Amino acid sequence: MxxxxxxxxxxxxxxxxxxxxxxxxxxxxxxxxxxxxxxxxxxxxxxxxxxxxxxxxxxxxxxxxxxxxxxxxxxxxxxxxxxxxxxxxxxxxxxxxxxxxxxxxxxxxxNDAAEAAAMVAYRQRLEDDAAERELARQEAADRARSAWRAARPAPSTHPYLMTKGIPAYHLRQCRRGWLLVPLHSGGELVNLQWITPNGQKRFLKGGQVQGAYAVIGEIVPGGRVYVCEGWATGATLHRLTGDPAVCAMHAGNLRAVAEKLRKALNGSLDLVIAGDDDRQTQGNPGRQAANDAALAVGAMVLYPKWPDGCPDDLTDFNDLYRWHRARLDDASQDDQRQAGSTDMTGGDHE
Structure with missing residues (x-):
């Protein structure tokens, strides 16, 4: 053995x-x-x-x-x-x-010497690759700044924003009609997330994502800040609460972003991790990532509360917000139809 x-x-x-x-x-x-x-x-x-x-x-x-x-x-x-x-x-x-x-x-x-030599060569390749990636990051940041300057303010009538039911909140739009979500790190614009009208998303090739984030609203020392995954979720939280939201763009980045915020403002922020609830995914990675981030920085954690009858495929606060809006719209239409029926069928007669 x-x-x-x-x-x-x-x-x-x-x-x-x-x-x-x-x-x-x-x-x-x-x-x-x-x-x-x-x-x-x-x-x-x-x-x-x-x-x-x-x-x-x-x-x-x-x-x-x-x-x-x-x-x-x-x-x-x-x-x-x-x-x-x-x-x-x-x-x-x-x-x-x-x-x-x-x-x-x-x-x-x-052959310990051969194994050691192989590891030295491998680590040298890692260092060379790291240098190349840093250069790619810098080039992507330059492209991000150039694209951001050339873009115009996005209208709230953009198809993606209309679908999500949220304002543009200072996003910009390029000539192709794609939304530009600015990602910052260390106070600098380092990357962009592009969102097409039908909701497809991508980042600039080689650009920094881990540790970078998008901010909606103004962060004030001592105030409350929501840290969430996607931009639409952050926009929903900001619209409903008035508090700023910081969007990490994916679950695996929640902890890194929360730690940056906690460190940058000397722990003065009231951080709330607003997690996704990936109920239909094994292990529920949205909840696990949010719990991990909250534990790491001593923050509160918050998840959508699903009412009875809510579809199981909804996962985040924007999903819940749109579902409630659809229910209210349906109820309003029913009231209007009922009122119209009453007008046509009578009322009081002298």
Whole structure:
């Protein structure tokens, strides 16, 4: 048994030099963010990236939407994703990388110097990639500022805003009719989220997203601030409460944004994490991310309260707001029809 454990540990160490290659293969819908690979957790059917992260330096991995889903190396990650024993995971990685650790009848010599050299080379690649990404971030920030200056104020009659039932709140619109949501970090415009009339969204390629955010309203020291995921949710909260809202753009960014706000204003803000309620997604990543952010910064946490008869596919405060509006509109139309029927059929006669 000790020999098997030793072989698993050898595969674990050797796999680190190929961490990005392996995670890209295992989690192909993810992306590199700094020294992490951030992806959907395919083991539990995530709808979007951001809940699942793997360190490309240490191999440690974690799913903030599932407290039981975490591990210390790439062998345990493979085991988790494929629901197999760790020894089977190590053997699969061994075959993939051609290490020969589990080759029958052969026990390759331990070459600590070669493994160390491979790790040095790998970390150098990580540093080079980090420098390239920083340059891409700077270029994306320049493009964001240029596009923002060239855009005009967005009308509240934009199809996306009409669908969501919210004002433009100082958004801008480009010539193609796309909304521009400005993302800031450290007081600087660093990226844009583009929203098409039919609601499709994307960010500038290479631009900063993690730790960046969009602000709706004015943040006042000592005041209340809502921290939420999407811009439409933030606009809804601001419209209904008058308090400012800070939009993290996705669940995996809630904690980073909340920590920035808490630190920037010396803890003077009354922070409220307004989470999504992903009721139909395994593990409810919206709630898990909001709870994690609230616990990290000592904030209150708030979720939509679903009335009886509310559809199960609604997840956020804007969904709830629009559902209530639709109910009120239907009731108003019923009243008008009833009043019209009364006018036509009579009333008092002398």
């Amino acid at each position: 000790s020999e098997v454990i030793a072989k698993i540990q050898r595969v674990s160490r050797a796999s680190l030099a190929h961490a990005e290659t392996l995670t890209r293969e295992w989690l192909p819908q993810g992306s590199r963010q700094g020294s992490e690979w951030v992806a959907r957790n395919v083991a539990r059917g995530d709808r979007a990236s951001g809940s699942f992260g793997v360190s490309l330096v240490s191999g440690k991995w974690n799913d903030f939407a599932d407290n039981s889903a975490h591990g210390g190396d790439l062998v345990s990650l493979y085991s988790y994703l494929n629901a197999c024993r760790q020894v089977d995971a190590a053997m699969a990685i061994d075959r993939r990388l051609g290490l020969g650790v589990f080759r029958r009848g052969v026990t390759p010599p331990v």
